[in-house]
Amino acid sequence: MAKVISLLLYISLFLSCFVISGYAKRKVSSNRNYKIQFVDDATPTGSNFTFICDPSRTDSTGLDISSFNFCDKTLSYRVRAKDLVARMTLKEKVAQLGNNATGVPRLGLPFYGWWSEGLHGLSNVGPGTFFDGLVPSATSFPTVILSTASFNESLWRKLGQAVSDEARAMYNLGRGGLTLWSPVINVARDPRWGRILETPGEDPFVVGRFAANYVRGLQDIPGTEKVKYEDPNSRPIKVSACCKHFTAYDVDNWHGVERISYDAKVPEQDLVETFNLPFEMCVKEGDASSIMCSYNRVNGIPACADPNLLSKIVREQWDLHGYIVADCDSVQVMVDNHKWLNVTKEEAVAKSLKAGKQGKVNVKDIDNALENLYVVLMRLGYFDGSPTFKRLGKKDVCSKQHIELATEAAREGIVLLKNENGTLPLNPSNFKTLALVGPHSKAREVMIGNYAFDGRHVGKPCQYTTPFDAFSTYGKVINALGCDVHCKDESLIFPAMEAAKNADATIMFVGLDLTVEAESLDRNDLLLPGSQTKFINQVADVAKGPVILVIMSAGGVDINFAKNNPKIKAILWAGYPGEEGGRAIADVVYGKYNPGGRLPITWYQADYINNFPMTSMQLRPDVNQKYPGRTYKFFNGSTVFPFGYGLSYTKFDYKLASTKNIVTVQNVDSRDGSEVVMVYSKPPAGVDGTHLKQLIGFQKVFVPTGGSKSVTFAFNACKSLGIVDYAGIRLLPSGGHTIMVGDGAISFPVQVNYS
Structure with a gap:
């Protein structure tokens, strides 16, 4: 008993933040003044960087590095990790459980900062990465919600590869870690959620496919993608990805209900079918090396202390090859905010380490947690080096190729919502004067979204191409702000009206920003803030030429007024498009790129949220409670724009081959373009409490004018036609299912019978 008490005192008193059982608690500070220490207290650059087991370190450390079994490459990573941990004292072990792991100098083990971020590019939000005069910038790609709108799986993987290139380069330069606590793969259940910009949308299958592809892009080492490893924990990885936040996390701060105290009451059916599915796909298909558990409770139990979630599901059922990390202060909030079971700080640590099992933590639990961590670091080459990535350096951060990829991702994600009478694309020779x-209209930081940079003088995007910059290359631009995002000063509207009166075309850039939707900030309504609606209507009413409306937002906005306004000829949704967002938007407006993005979330009408609180986790409709249901899978009412909606400058026709699994897409228009082929399944009639339809496959194909492409789909009946019952059990119902391609362009029956 004395040993257990001593260990708990070490943890609760010695550490301010720690990694536990593979979980970690990380301290959030508004003034992150961290210094990163490196091997031998040097700042390595490029080729002279040393790794833990480099024999040359003997001279600088005074240790015979090669004499340690944890540096014996003939042994498995698990055996080596056990040897390393066994050499530590109890106090030394505890000191390695923080996101700022102190290291053990007497063993040649240096400090390591676990917390780096790579959501849509490297950022200094995580203190494991920092920028300075040598490397002041990193490529800022579009926020996840816009990249997802491309519905292009190969693009998602390329984005992961680019981010991991820059992460490896920063590591070689001594300015970053190899463990990225990204991506966010929570389902966007409610349109008010402030973090929709970070997520891949409302469909759990799409979210899971994004997760698997992005993680593969981050982690896979070229040439090893298809190699089968007898021990998956020996598979080398480029950087470590972390899928977060597990699970049922999608309330930040709504009318005083905060994520750090919220108890998500979720039926087992919805956990299996919706909230957990992306994480399952992330682990099984993406082979993610980490999962982050969330702040909230799930049905009364903190997610980071639930043995069913973390031990039974993540480790046993899904077979995670890696570690589990807790979200910021998640262990502390069990005590301070959840006041769960009136646990003390020591008991909260113990329950988290043991994933909620009875009893206090013991040394074996600490050892297991550390072994999981060091196995991941060994897979990363932290101990043995990574010759494959040794060449990466400053030239690979903000490279021309990455900046072009950021532009392409924004182009592919932009969604054309309205295009009356083919107003777009504009012909530059006919529209020489523009009112922007x-x-x-001059957006810079707004385009970047969050989890980018923390606002210090270093750490910023490689460059900005604002809308004003981009459109100025096409002709004369008259610019007038009109109003800010909150649009409380209507006196600014008049100059914008004057600009529109004197221009051949008017392009209006409106929407939201991080003062409206962000981490720790949920929305109260689905409208444009302040007097933006009035501003749009007044400018459109006096405009001399066609009016094009560009929306920057993550969550949907009720813009039915603009959709129905004959003066507004075209509408584009541009999300938060990253550092090259202005160029991408201009390329679409002028037809250098034919838009093909699709909405990854439903855009509801404003009154959709009137009858139920954001904190109601129910997905299925309830007629008696006047509850409408959530997401396209369960909501059957009127929308502004439905999930999957998106127009093109081109018309495509679909035909179904006789085999019923081959769809031919024909471009019957005069412009090359890309089409997202979306396939849904619909369950048999009379199955109670199931979805209206569900997306089971999608492919993005480029089809030249007059040409056609054949798209083949192969489906697993149990996954693609299956349902989840009230107990959370996956079933394949008998009867007549329906397969639908696109918006019902093609449909055909599939019969399931049991003999």
Whole structure:
């Protein structure tokens, strides 16, 4: 008993933040003044960087590095990790459980900062990465919600590869870690959620496919993608990805209900079918090396202390090859905010380490947690080096190729929502004077979104191409703000109206920003803030030429007024498009790129949220409670724009081959373009409490004018036609299912019978 008490005192008193059982608690500070220490207290650059087991370190450390079994490459990573941990004292072990792991100098083990971020590019939000005069910038790609709108799986993987290139380069330069606590793969259940910009949308299958592809892009080492390893924990990885936040996390701060105290009451059916599915796909298909558990409770139990979630599901059922990390202060909030079971700080640590099992933590639990961590670091080459990535350096951060990829990702994600009478694309020779108005007409930081950079003088995107910059290359631009995002000063509207009166075309940049939707900030309504609607209507009413409306937002906005306004000829949704967002938007407006993005979330009408609180986790409709249901899978009412909606400058026709698994897409228009082929399944009639339809496959194909492409789909009946019952059990119902391609362009029956 004395040993257990001593260990708990070490943890609760010695550490301010720690990694536990593979979980970690990380301290959030508004003034992150961290210094990263490196091997031998040097700042390595490129080729002279040393790794833990480099024999040359003997001279600088005074240790015979090669004499340690944890540096014996003939042994498995698990055996080596056990040897390393066994050499540590109890106090030394505890000191390695923080996101700022102190290291053990007497063993040649240096400090390591576990917390780096790579959501849509490297950022200094995580203190494991920092920028300075040598490397002041990193490529800032579009936020996840916009990249997802491309519905292009190969693009998602390329984005992961680019981010991991820059992460490896920063590591070689001594300015970053190899463990990225990204991506966010929570389902966007409610349109008010402030973190929708970080997520891949509302469909759990799409979220899971994004997760698997992005993680593969981050982790896979070229040439080893298809190699089968007898021990998956020996598979080398480029960087370590972390899928977060597990699970049922999608309330940040709504009318005083905060994520750090929220108890998500979720039926087992919805956990299996919706909230957990992306994480399952992330682990099984993406082979992610880490999962982050969330702040909230799930049905009364903190997610980071639930043995069913973390031990039974993540480790046993899904077979995670890696470690589990807790979200910021998740262990502390069990005590301070959840006040769960009136646990003390020591008991909260113990329950987290043991994933909620009875009893206090013992040394074996600490050892297991550390072994999981060091196996991941060994897979990363932290101990043995990574010759494959040794060449990466400053030239690979903000490279021309990455900047072009950021532009392409934004182009592919932009969604054309309205295009009356083929107003777009504009012909530059016919529209020589443009009025560029609205709060985002000169957008810079707004385009970047969050989890980018923390606002210090170093750490910023490689460059900015604002809408004003981009459109100025096409002709004369008259710019007037009109109003800011909150649009409370209507006196600014008049100059914008004057600009529109004197221009051949008016392009209005409106929407939201991080003062409206962000981490720790949920929305109260689905409308444009302040007087933006009035501003749009007044400018459109006096405009001399066609009016094009560009929306920057993550969550959907009720813009039915603009959709139905004959003066507004075209509408584009541009999300938060990253550092090259202005160029991408201009390329679409002028037809250098034919838009093909699709909405990854439903855009609801404003009154959708009137009858139920954001904190109601129910997905299925309830007629008696006047509850409408959530996401396209369960909501059957009117929308502004439905999930999967998106127009093109080109018309495509679909035909179904006789085999019923081959779809031919024909471009019957005069412009090359890309089409997202979306396939849904619909369950048999009379199955109670199931979805209206569900997406089971999608492919993005480029089809030249007059040409056609054949798209083949192969489906697993149990996964693609299956349902989840009230107990969370996956079933394949008998009867007549329906397969639908696109918006019902093609449909055919599939019969399931049991003899």
